Amino acid sequence: MSEMKWQHGSTWYRVVGDLKSSKTPVMILHGGPGAGHNYCEPIAEVLAQTGRAGVLYDQIGCGNSTHLPDKPKEFWTPELFMEELVLLTEHLGISNKYDIVGQSWGGMLGMQFAITKPKGLNAMVIADSPASMEVWVSEANKLRKELPPEVEATLLKHEAAETTEDPEYVAAVDVFYSRHLCRIPQPPYVLASFEQLAADPTVYHTMNGPSEFHVIGSLKHWDIRPQLKEISTPTLLVSGQYDEATPAMVKEIQGLIPGSKWELFAESSHMPHVEEPAKFKRVVSEFLDSHD
Numbered sequence: 001m002s003e004m005k006w007q008h009g010s011t012w013y014r015v016v017g018d019l020k021s022s023k024t025p026v027m028i029l030h031g032g033p034g035a036g037h038n039y040c041e042p043i044a045e046v047l048a049q050t051g052r053a054g055v056l057y058d059q060i061g062c063g064n065s066t067h068l069p070d071k072p073k074e075f076w077t078p079e080l081f082m083e084e085l086v087l088l089t090e091h092l093g094i095s096n097k098y099d100i101v102g103q104s105w106g107g108m109l110g111m112q113f114a115i116t117k118p119k120g121l122n123a124m125v126i127a128d129s130p131a132s133m134e135v136w137v138s139e140a141n142k143l144r145k146e147l148p149p150e151v152e153a154t155l156l157k158h159e160a161a162e163t164t165e166d167p168e169y170v171a172a173v174d175v176f177y178s179r180h181l182c183r184i185p186q187p188p189y190v191l192a193s194f195e196q197l198a199a200d201p202t203v204y205h206t207m208n209g210p211s212e213f214h215v216i217g218s219l220k221h222w223d224i225r226p227q228l229k230e231i232s233t234p235t236l237l238v239s240g241q242y243d244e245a246t247p248a249m250v251k252e253i254q255g256l257i258p259g260s261k262w263e264l265f266a267e268s269s270h271m272p273h274v275e276e277p278a279k280f281k282r283v284v285s286e287f288l289d290s291h292d
Contacts, residue, residue, distance in 0.1 A: 001064075004091045009066025011084055016044035017053035019094060024122050024292050025053040026099045027085060029106030030193075031128075033076070033219075034203030036063035038192035043101055043273050043284075050285040054101075055092065060084055061203040062196065069202045073218055076206045082113050089120065099288055100124040104245070104270065105208075111257075112224050114233045123291035125284055127238040128245045128270050131253050132223040133215055139246040140213035143180055151175045155214075164210035173211050180244045181212065181270045190274060212244055228256035235260040236287040240268030240275065261287070 003010040014037075019025050026047055030040050037056040044054035058065040059081055068075070089095040099122050102110030107129025114124060130136035144152055151172045158169035182190060197204055209216040235257050239250045247264060254262045263283045268275040 004088055006087050008060050011057055011060055011088060012064035013055055013057035013088060015053055015055055017048035019053045019092060021051055021053055023052040024097055024099050025055060025094050026101050027055050027089065029100060029102035029109050031104030031106050032197065032204050033105045033207045034062040034197055035193045036196045039190040040103060041189045042277060046281040057088060062200065067200050069200065073206045076203055076218060078109055078112050081109050085113060095120045097122050102129065103127045104129055114231045115224065115227045117232060121233050123234040123288060125236045125238060125287065128243050130245055130249055131225045131228060133219050134223060135249055137213065137215050139249050140244060144213060147175060159214050164214065180242055182274060183242060183269045184275055187274065225256055229258060231257050234291050237262040238272055240265045240270060240272050242269040244270050
């Protein structure tokens, strides 16, 4: 466990496996924004089992990295996190060749980064990610309509009243999450990410909003679909049948990223790496091995 100092503070990271392995190392981009690395630990462990180093890190503003609760909302941009990613690959000495596995917001960041054709980016796995937040919210609203009527009524009531910290709202959100975020009992490493997010939700609330589907933050109008044709990095899309990143959403992205592949996990929602770990290991390792 180490840290990288840069102009905005310290970014905490941990390398699982050997960076000097013959296999291309992987930068693991966590979601949120601001959810921390914890729930992505199984991704790093899976990579290490296949002889590949995985780099877990907490993006600035969350987890073990420097927290910046007083920064204005304009500070929190995808470009900030792209700069951090580049600096960390340089710090680790792998900037000439590395892969990305980006989950949820991490995949959004990965796609926007790949559009810039960064030197050294070899291949990427985009797991459970939208390319447009307006599409994300539209799809979430379809999923919400399938909730018990009293749950949806509770969500709407508190969103209208801006009382989304009310325990009643939180409980209603959990009903949605148990269907579309993680369909198995949440393991300790998933709970750890939620706990640290609740302790300092600065980044999440500023960029996203109070919940996965009530997006009122700075990413509200984020949409990179027109630029996806610029991606030349070999790309694997991963998502779950019950995912917040719905099959319709991911199918559109596959059609926009040239040559991309897509693997749908039939028993998963938003965390196939947690819900179907054996299949996740096989699919991701085969894809990355094919691009070493």
